Amino acid sequence: MKHSPDLLRIATAGSVDDGKSTLVGRLLYDTKSVLADQIDAVHRASEARGLDGPDLSLLVDGLRAEREQGITIDVAYRYFATGERSFVLADTPGHVQYTRNTVSGASTAQLVILLVDARNGIVAQTRRHAAVMALLGVPQLVLAVNKIDLVDDAAEVFSTITADFAELTRSLGWSDDQVLAIPVSALRGDNVAIASDQTPYYHGPTLIEHLETVPNIHERTGEPVGLRFPVQYVIRPRTAEFPDYRGYAGQIAAGTVSAGDEVVILPSGTRTTVEAIDTPDGRLATAHTGRSVTLLLADDVDVSRGDVIAAAGNAPTPIQQFSATVCWLGDNALRPGARLLLKHGTHTTQAIVRALDVLFDEQELALVDAPESLELNQIGRISVQTAEPIVADDYSHSRESGSFLLIDPAGGNTLAAGLVGDALDQLHLTGRVSV
Template identity: 60%
Template structure:
């Protein structure tokens, strides 16, 4: 029997100030909603009245045991069809950490919702049915996680009870998934065999798989490192709002408010306002209830005061003079196409980057990614759920970082200029090639 490591220790009793954002994904009927329900139930994150409602609904369906999938499938259509349609967000906490969980759909037609759930995630749990192994939708979800640069990926090999808890079956799935992850440039994969229905290795260790010595799913979620040193990335401050009080006491006050997207800012630091390229110095930094703070750290919401009176407005970006993003009107990017309407070259759209929205035109579609073969294929258009590389020309300059360098300032949305619907999630550059994958 493999030895269980230090992660099996009792949870810490310290204040759980640490937050992990995670997303779940899996093919249809892989048991994803059941896994999320089991995780919530066994970690004592379900209120008594919620559990009673689920037990009552389960009895109405003729089930002897509570169907924990009903804890997450909240839409009426989801309950009736037994599938997940929309992204369901769940919030829970343990002694070690707080969690924001995005339960995303498994159907191909709802892959776009997985993009929504994973766009801010620090960890993605990809479910695979042990009986079926890696399928096309598994490849699609892993490709999306790779493109979105989700730092940690968990392979949850579910329904191990239906394959007699076979170590060989688990190993075969883990090997195939690992090879695909390596081809996509995914830096880290943790494989866990489990049964969401029976509770094996979800929150408590399974007595049925003594050959497995790794953590349970919850133990891994509690212990995976997610903290990032803000100083490791250059400062990026998109201006959201210009503050000019009209009272006598603050008549000379001019501040630029927003959320520090990355990095660290300090008073006295020389900065540049983009896209205009105007140079100045930070005169002071204020936070809610505090003035003249010594340092601002991402992702704090702050107000920056500048030493010079410059023409600065919403959508401008403030950055240190020694580490400036590229300012351009020609954007080469990878997009996940979300709309049911195909994308063709020549399409006119709005591009939203941080707090800036500009008019743009799609000049060309370079290729689409074939999820099955991972080949790049010529494409006259992008259809719903396609992942492709395009070239965009914007009406005014943007200050952009490559997505692999900065997820905040390297991402954008394409929006329909007529009805305001979101058309695509975009990543500056070619994240897979930039990571050394598919080359």
């Protein structure tokens, strides 16, 4: 589906008990995006807990284990809209052990709302999440200083937290116009949908006003990479009605495609032309990023699942040895020599981690040379070699074609989220430590 200027993908992040789920519930409630029976269920659950008012976090914390513990474990996706724009929101976990879910939820976000508790200020998890957002290339941040109603001298507290966060985000590569700080009370609704008279020191927009008007950024910096179409399935019905039909189904990862475009099949390098674009709703003249389509090609070429159909004018060179930045998600540490599966798009191949180049210390904003291992939730740059070539772009040019997963070949568990290229070098880091 073509990107719409009226749809914004956002995510929340922050430390445990900073009020992420309550804020999301408030957004849903204030935009009237909740059905009456859901509100009734929240009231009943809140009364059962002995609360005086509705616990809006229950609108998001849908899993039984989450409700019992009062925390977010999984990534909860919610949809809401205002008169100006529609939103897809991912409410991500706060616990350190669920950083993997935060990476997943924020990987497609165009804006992240990062919460801090006004009573605690910037904490270790705030710095960790900010670093992850920087590596993922999230173009815009909102710092929601929550529970501002619970501190004395709120103006001074807000000023201090905002200054600390600005220092952090500048060091990670964001410019000041990419970051906005807002004092809020998710519980009371201050500065969420309605400007609060309890924060006279703040003169900016409410959270919803900002979400409605912030630029909707889809493309990465630099030149667009052009068409990237990972082939998921080869369609050959072999029926009397379609005796010679051969289509290549998948989702457009980047760029656009039109009938008549010259394309190249990778990794083979065979060139051909797009003859037609089929969908369940009929044929299209042009299809855009995110649209699931079936491409028909002018020539009878050898194409199979895992191949990539790319724009002939700027096709990437398939790679087998490359550097990548990874967030390690496995319980057991990653060490040099590990043999894993690498999944890139629709292609899965064997891979070996040749070296651990650097470890990113997100608390000191420094790089540690030649670490012995990467532990759970640690971020580092590694050298990878694959058994088969993959058709990838640098992540700084394309999120979709520049990302991959590392998988346990025995159990099938996801062990790492990876970004092709030296994403750590994009951060404005000055510290470097040798071990």
